[in-house]
Amino acid sequence: MKKIINHPNSVVTELLIGMAKAHPDLKYTDELEVISRKVKSKKVGIVSGGGSGHEPAHAGYVGKGMLDAAVAGNVFSSPSPDRIIKGIEEANSGEGVLLVIKNYSGDIMNFEMAKDMAEMDDIRVESVVVKDDVAVPDSTYSTGRRGIAGTVFVHKIAGAKAEAGANLDQVKAAAEKAIANIRSMGMAMNSCTLPAVGKPGFVLGENEIEIGMGIHGEPGVERTSVKTAAETADILLSKVLADYDYSGSEVAVLINGLGATPLMELYILNNEVEKILTEKNIKVYKTFVGNYMTSLDMSGCSVTLMKLDEELKELLDAPCDTPALKVL
Amino acid sequence: MKKIINHPNSVVTELLIGMAKAHPDLKYTDELEVISRKVKSKKVGIVSGGGSGHEPAHAGYVGKGMLDAAVAGNVFSSPSPDRIIKGIEEANSGEGVLLVIKNYSGDIMNFEMAKDMAEMDDIRVESVVVKDDVAVPDSTYSTGRRGIAGTVFVHKIAGAKAEAGANLDQVKAAAEKAIANIRSMGMAMNSCTLPAVGKPGFVLGENEIEIGMGIHGEPGVERTSVKTAAETADILLSKVLADYDYSGSEVAVLINGLGATPLMELYILNNEVEKILTEKNIKVYKTFVGNYMTSLDMSGCSVTLMKLDEELKELLDAPCDTPALKVL
């Protein structure tokens, strides 16, 4: 395993300290592994988080117009309730706090436990659950769909709404609206290596790719041969478009890299995605291309669409200033 | 080779189109592979460029406060003079144009030929040459040091100076000042694969890394065993600090990923770099962490320092709005 680290046990702490040093607007709370804004303002607080290994998520989205606090667990492991409570406290200015949770049972259990405990301390806490990954069948019975890169859009929308002075219910409603309109689908060309494990989670052959894998090294739904950028766009978008009706609408597009895929390839993919959307009479309103929700050193990508209405457009366009996403 | 591409011959064109589609402020000139600002303003124009494969460089730095045009060659190959002339024309608003060239003989010859030809068309053109890589010995006799990630700082400084309304000589002087104060040093953990070649430029063993490699897959100056983040910071900074006296000064730091290295590792490295600088009484004024000047899918990093005075601080802090670098 080749990684620029000191010890597998200290990666989370060291990365967060390194981040706080690089971005002086951020405050790092040690032991509890919380990154929050140094300057608090009177508004609904937005807290997100989850396992580490998805950098810049989640700490990279802390800042004006997005999150107030991000809570980090160990690599690919949910943060514990005590950490989340600290995040809630950092984010709370008396107007209540919205938790943006990705749909993994570990995250849900830990965030809900923290919510229960924070409410005992009279902090009003609401939560939304992101489940944008169409690779996994939807179902009310099972845990159902995972939350992946679309979470970044939820941070943006909820953050903008909160920054605009909306109350907790309104912020939650905006986040729910975003979630309802977001779908994602991913593809991996190589798995990732957990620092503590030292070898990849799954191994792909020289010419194999994995469609619909998760962002924690979970294997996907189909293993196939290497595809062109055009075919990749088609495979990923077909799944997304089959799941939700985007026709005739305006969308935000997120072409997300999983950590080891160069921007060159993401932009080539964007070209193909845009072609298909145009063909299908779906109008691209705004596009984001980059490493937004990664999976350690996995190579591959995901494509996310968010259907927009006037409110979502306005919130998407609202200025934000975070290490990983800036809108001017 | 696993890459999200269609055909090795079309990667440059398709990536630039994909970029222009994602960033509506950018204009793409086909065949000549130039990305320029859609809206021109009356000011000194800044043009940079070079081989492709360094994304987001160079097209990602086109926008307010940085470049006016970026000219792309084939992967790792200098653009030809006719392309550069197009870049100069796009950037020229009558106030003259500054070329930011990286010190590779191919780039220098092509940019200088373009400069000669543009001057025949009565466009005033000046150029500066970035040579920040301390891995290569400096010498006036040989081609000397390569230009690597420090080039991004030169774009920022020259771009801010031009945006502030300075004339060509003043913009050139600011760029020269930046160049004189910038040093970089890199390390690779895996080489990169050129789309047209299909296999890595050099092969490193399971536990080997390469110190001081170039950003075109050129081998480095020393091959050694995998190092911790602390050791890596020490090795890279030692070379930088031995070459130029940064003691007691304020610096801008760029922790640059080469394409396949996750942000987690870059932030861990930043933590170590900051520790060493603080120890050596060098004050970090501003830090940038990310994939700024890559080498296709190479994994590894470089560390760049720029010594700052009041003018450089002001120019570094000046707002800019480009796809790959935004300062608010």
Add this chain to the structure above:
Amino acid sequence: MGFRLSSKDYVEYIKLAAAKIHENGDYVTALDAATGDGDHWSNINIGFEKLIEAIPVMETMSLFDEFKKIGMIMMSVIGGSSGVLYGSAYMGAAKVLKDKDVIENQDMCNIMEAMLNAIMQRGNAKPGFKTMIDCLYPAVECYKDCITKALSENETVVLVKKAAVEGAQSTAAMEAIRGRACYQANKGVGHLDPGAITMAYQIETLMDYIATKL
């Protein structure tokens, strides 16, 4: 007369359980690697390591405080799914022990039932979902059954242990509805659930320890 466990005794059990978990590292890691993310053993092992460190404090506590402490440590140290589940389990069990100085047979059954309920509630899960519940639930059912039938405590611990182990083994045939295995194309069918196995280690160790107190 039956067993009577003090908070000091429970600490003895914790030591034995820690050792049992510790020695099965590769096996449990492989189970979680097959259907999940491979960290279950290291999660739970580090939790028990921290419990061992806290023994000096725990020994002096009431059972109520001891169980709350165990819950807090598990919750904050283990992280992931199993941390919050064991945290909830021990917090739930603590309530049963309010004002008690010792754990007797009926108390132990109540503790395990409280743990089961807390885990099912926090995990929004039922028996048959291929989780640790599929070990704990049959163990609790068996325990209650033994008490109803007024079986001897010697017989009881043997039967409860058997129910737990068999319950854990039964997860191999199940389709996962909770936990990471539900993202696998085959829902983990054919693989044991790692959380059920480590739950079985703990119940097994506890029943064996109780047997030494009879």
Add this chain to the structure above:
Amino acid sequence: MGFRLSSKDYVEYIKLAAAKIHENGDYVTALDAATGDGDHWSNINIGFEKLIEAIPVMETMSLFDEFKKIGMIMMSVIGGSSGVLYGSAYMGAAKVLKDKDVIENQDMCNIMEAMLNAIMQRGNAKPGFKTMIDCLYPAVECYKDCITKALSENETVVLVKKAAVEGAQSTAAMEAIRGRACYQANKGVGHLDPGAITMAYQIETLMDYIATKL
């Protein structure tokens, strides 16, 4: 009487040179991979392919326009170092051909000298820097020498070809001062310079072609 090459003849030479370059792909690629970035052959090969495509236009041109055209094509198609160097070389040579209908012995020597000067100027390089110059320079020196000594054209082409090939071979022993090989720890010592080898292919082909016209 000596040779007299028209613009049509020069096109014939271009065809032969293109073929010569084409058939040495793997060898030249390996040379540039060893000390540079491995693209020299594909650069120069694609340049010659484009020249072949432009033949219908070039055949009808004056020598002056033909050489300028070759320069523009090489410059824009090849890219990298060799594109601009050949571009400069052909533009420089075009000046020598102003108002000429044919290339004779002295013209050919002038052309090659003009190319050499243009390359040295654009590349800021001299003989001994381990570049294509180390093939072209000895060839030009030899050509001038032959003319001074009034050797027959038959003898001249043999000697110039020999000087070019030997010059290219001499790069193996040199330390690189220009080009990518200068970034290697050993400065490319022991490796031939790819640009010198392809330059030798062209001079060789040209001299052989001239021999057929004598």
